[in-house]
Amino acid sequence: MKIRDIALARSGDKGNRATLSLIAYDPADYARLERALTAERVLAHYQGVVHGAVQCFPLPHLGAVHFVMNDALGGGVTRSLALDAHGKTLSAAILDLALDADKDWTASTLDPRIP
Amino acid sequence: MTVFRIGSGAGYSGDRIDPARDLAERGQLDALVFECLAERTISLAQLRRSADPDAGFDPLLEARMRAVLPACVAQGVTIITNMGAANPLAAGKAVLDVARELGLSRLRVAVVTGDDVLPWMLAHDVPLMDSDQSVRSLDGRLISANAYLGADALLPALQASADVVITGRVADPALFLAPLMFHFGWALDDWQRLGQGIVVGHLLECAAQVSGGYIADPGFVDVPRLDEVGFPLAEVQVDGRCVITKLAGTGGRVDRLTCTAQLLYELEDPARYLQPDVVADFSGVHLTEVGPDRVQVEGASGHPRPDQLKVTLGYRDGFIGEGQISYAGPGARARGELALSVLERRLQRLGLQTLEHRAELIGVNAMHGPGLGTDREPYEVRVRLAARTPTRVLAEQVGQEVEALYLNGPAGGGGVTMSVREAVAVASALIPREAVVCECEILEL
Numbered sequence: 315m316k317i318r319d320i321a322l323a324r325s326g327d328k329g330n331r332a333t334l335s336l337i338a339y340d341p342a343d344y345a346r347l348e349r350a351l352t353a354e355r356v357l358a359h360y361q362g363v364v365h366g367a368v369q370c371f372p373l374p375h376l377g378a379v380h381f382v383m384n385d386a387l388g389g390g391v392t393r394s395l396a397l398d399a400h401g402k403t404l405s406a407a408i409l410d411l412a413l414d415a416d417k418d419w420t421a422s423t424l425d426p427r428i429p
Numbered sequence: 430m431t432v433f434r435i436g437s438g439a440g441y442s443g444d445r446i447d448p449a450r451d452l453a454e455r456g457q458l459d460a461l462v463f464e465c466l467a468e469r470t471i472s473l474a475q476l477r478r479s480a481d482p483d484a485g486f487d488p489l490l491e492a493r494m495r496a497v498l499p500a501c502v503a504q505g506v507t508i509i510t511n512m513g514a515a516n517p518l519a520a521g522k523a524v525l526d527v528a529r530e531l532g533l534s535r536l537r538v539a540v541v542t543g544d545d546v547l548p549w550m551l552a553h554d555v556p557l558m559d560s561d562q563s564v565r566s567l568d569g570r571l572i573s574a575n576a577y578l579g580a581d582a583l584l585p586a587l588q589a590s591a592d593v594v595i596t597g598r599v600a601d602p603a604l605f606l607a608p609l610m611f612h613f614g615w616a617l618d619d620w621q622r623l624g625q626g627i628v629v630g631h632l633l634e635c636a637a638q639v640s641g642g643y644i645a646d647p648g649f650v651d652v653p654r655l656d657e658v659g660f661p662l663a664e665v666q667v668d669g670r671c672v673i674t675k676l677a678g679t680g681g682r683v684d685r686l687t688c689t690a691q692l693l694y695e696l697e698d699p700a701r702y703l704q705p706d707v708v709a710d711f712s713g714v715h716l717t718e719v720g721p722d723r724v725q726v727e728g729a730s731g732h733p734r735p736d737q738l739k740v741t742l743g744y745r746d747g748f749i750g751e752g753q754i755s756y757a758g759p760g761a762r763a764r765g766e767l768a769l770s771v772l773e774r775r776l777q778r779l780g781l782q783t784l785e786h787r788a789e790l791i792g793v794n795a796m797h798g799p800g801l802g803t804d805r806e807p808y809e810v811r812v813r814l815a816a817r818t819p820t821r822v823l824a825e826q827v828g829q830e831v832e833a834l835y836l837n838g839p840a841g842g843g844g845v846t847m848s849v850r851e852a853v854a855v856a857s858a859l860i861p862r863e864a865v866v867c868e869c870e871i872l873e874l
Contacts, residue, residue: 326695362798
């Protein structure tokens with residue numbers, strides 16, 4: 315199973331920081347979501363995109379986990395040369411992550427350069 | 430002290446107009462808010478104002494007013510907007526012109542200014558946020574400096590019974606908080622209610638993003654009729670609790686998912702959302718579905734407001750030149766990668782003075798860099814070269830080099846596009862509250 319099977323994602327921008335919210339379709343799945351999405355794992359997934367620290371804000375009563383990813387937008391929306399300067403497409407990338415961290419920690423979804 | 434009905438007529442400057450008209454006509458609203466300023470909108474508007482003293486406000490202001498003024502005036506709906514951008518006074522006059530054109534017999538427009546703090550910023554060399562530089566480092570390149578005003582700046586306009594309140598830079602949620610404070614008589618230091626009012630504003634400020642926009646993912650999140658998605662409104666109680674909903678018969682959806690996604694949108698620490706009027710705390714917010722397309726919002730709180738206001742500084746940041754060309758069919762990716770390596774060598778060979786550049790393949794790595802999903806073979810790719818340069822002439826060369834791939838590059842390249850624009854970037858700084866002086870001018874028909 316992947317994150318996409320139990321949650322939706324939305325990203326936003328704040329200066330050179332990207333925000334990323336994951337919301338469980340069923341609040342009963344919150345614990346699985348929180349277990350799967352540590353700050354370390356999120357940072358590893360966005361390697362090459364996120365160059366700073368990732369902060370995690372668990373919000374169990376909302377069935378949601380919220381992340382702030384630092385140094386993620388090429389210097390900020392108004393300076394970035396990126397096609398998606400706001401990082402709006404970043405949200406979808408996390409949905410591809412396997413729900414069970416043990417199963418994919420070294421798998422190709424994390425880093426295709428590792429055989 | 431009945432329920433206050435407040436609607437969202439725009440979530441950005443280019444937003445749809447027909448859903449705003451629908452809200453004005455059928456929403457039984459008390460207030461309709463148009464939030465139309467992104468970070469650098471004012472700087473770009475200031476450039477237009479430099480060229481034409483009567484310009485510098487939102488280009489869609491008149492079209493929006495034509496759409497909603499008749500219903501708003503007939504029903505007594507107060508319009509509040511930051512569409513004044515870099516020229517609120519000219520915007521106010523433009524609204525009166527529209528009112529005359531529509532044959533309205535009377536209209537009172539309040540123009541709130543004070544956000545323009547460029548003179549103060551030029552006179553005081555304060556540090557830039559998230560940077561080791563100060564304002565002086567932008568010397569000669571500064572276009573604009575605007576403080577984020579709070580709801581308190583809008584209260585005199587509401588006390589003057591304005592039908593339309595026009596301003597420039599005001600914190601987005603404060604556009605919604607102001608009429609709530611005025612209607613319910615919330616005190617300037619009632620942090621808990623102000624925090625709840627900020628939640629209302631935050632949920633509504635991006636318009637359809639809380640009512641079904643920006644969330645559809647077929648098979649996972651299905652949203653009915655995005656072509657006619659309804660803009661949201663809130664039914665707010667005296668204690669700040671509210672129900673977020675939309676008009677019957679419109680497309681979209683309002684439920685726990687849409688409201689949670691918007692509640693957290695662009696927040697950093699949910700327990701400390703810095704606003705001019707209050708440090709709002711969303712960490713205790715509860716959302717409850719209380720009916721079809723109806724979500725109750727409660728549990729926000731707040732802490733005393735900050736002593737300083739945030740200022741957005743717009744400055745000239747060179748030029749950005751860009752070119753794109755497509756390759757398709759077997760070997761498309763390899764030909765696109767060859768094109769990229771040719772472009773990199775050309776930049777070096779010509780000694781083209783770029784301050785920074787990006788060379789990438791749309792369809793492979795343009796969105797998420799070298800790691801994610803790049804193991805898949807696409808049927809078509811689009812080469813993209815973008816560079817920041819000190820001059821316009823150099824920026825034009827970027828696109829020209831991409832175009833020259835037609836005859837000099839890999840096989841089967843097509844569909845070249847080129848663009849050049851002056852880059853306007855923003856930085857942030859803080860200003861003491863006392864240095865910001867707001868004024869409210871009344872214009873009447």
